[in-house]
Amino acid sequence: MAASGEHIKALVRSHAAGDDAAFYAVAMQVAAKAARQGHGTLAGDLKQTIEAARRDPVADRVTAIARPRGDLAELVTAAFPDVTLRDLVGPPVLKDEIARVLHEQRQRHALMDHGFTPAHRLLLEGPPGTGKTMTAAVIAHELSLPLLTVRLDSLLSKFLGETASKLRTVFEAAANQRAVYLFDEFDALGGHRGGNDVGEARRILNSFLVFLEQASPESVVIAATNHRSILDHALFRRFDLVVNYQLPDAAQAALVMKARLGPLGKGLRWASVSLKEGGLSHAELVQAAEAAAKQVILRGEGRVTTTDLNVALSARRTAGSE
Ligand SMILES: Nc1ncnc2c1ncn2[C@@H]1O[C@H](COP(=O)(O)OP(=O)(O)OP(=O)(O)O)[C@@H](O)[C@H]1O
C-alpha cells in the first residue's frame, strides 16, 4: 500500500478544509512513495490523475458558480438544493413531464449528436404554493447542477433602461456555466404591471424572447409565473414545455401532509381528515401540518390526531380567505 495512515489523514484533513493545494501535494507524496516501492505503473497513473485534476479543478468551477462574480453576482442568487423528484407531489402527468426533461438533459449529447435539442426552456405556471419554485430546485438537484435564481425585481428596478443588457449577462452565463437558471415571478417581465412603461415592458420581453431562442441547451432556463392570463400568448410557443400546476386533490393533499409530519403522522386515520373541501395549496398544507406538529410536540405527545389536523386545516382556510 503506497499511502500510509498519515497520508490518508492528511488527505482527509486537506479535503475537509477545502485546501486543494495541500490535497494534491499529499497525493503527489503518495505517488512518490509508490514509485520508491517499485509500483511504477500505480505511481504513473496517480501522477497523471493528479495533474489532470489540477488542470480542471471541479472545486474551482463549483465555487465560481456558487459565488457568481461581477455583474452576475447582482443578478442571481445561487443554491445547491437537495429536494428530489420524489418529494414533489403532483399528478402523474406532471411528474412524467419533469422526468422527461431530466432524461433529455442527461442524454443531451446523444440527442444533439443526432441534430435534436433536449428540452431546456420551461415555463411553469399555476397558482401560488403549488411547487413551481420547488420544481426548479428538483431539476437542479436531480441534474447535480446549481440553481441560479435571477432576481427579476432587482433586475427591473435597479437597472431600469439597462435591463436588456443585464438579461444578456444572464444568458451569456447560461451558455458558459451549465446550471438551472430560474426566472421566478416571471410575470414581472411579461406583464404590464404598476407604473411600468408599456413600451419598456414590451422591449424587455422581446429581448428575453430573443435570448431564449438562442439559449444554450446545456443549461436549463425556467420561467415561473402564477399569472397566466397576463402573459402574452405568443410567449408560450417559445418554450419547449409549458407545465401547468394545480391545487392538490385530497389524495395528494394527504401525501403532502404525511411527508411533512414524518413519524408524528404515523397511524393517522386520513379518511377522517377534512381534505376533500380542497382550496389549499401544497404550501398551505405544509404550513397546516407544521402547525399541528408543533402543537403535539409542545403538548409532549408523539402523534398528531385527526382533530389536530382538522383544526390546523380550518385555521389555514380561514387565513387564506381573509
Ligand atoms: N407539489 C408540491 N409537492 C410537495 N410540496 C410542495 C409542492 N408545492 C409546494 N410545496 C411546498 O410548499 C413550498 C412552497 O412551494 P413553491 O415555492 O414551490 O410554490 P410556488 O408554486 O413557487 O408558489 P408561488 O407562485 O407563490 O411562487 C415548497 O417549498 C414545499 O415545501
Ligand SMILES: [Mg+2]
Ligand atoms: Mg415560486
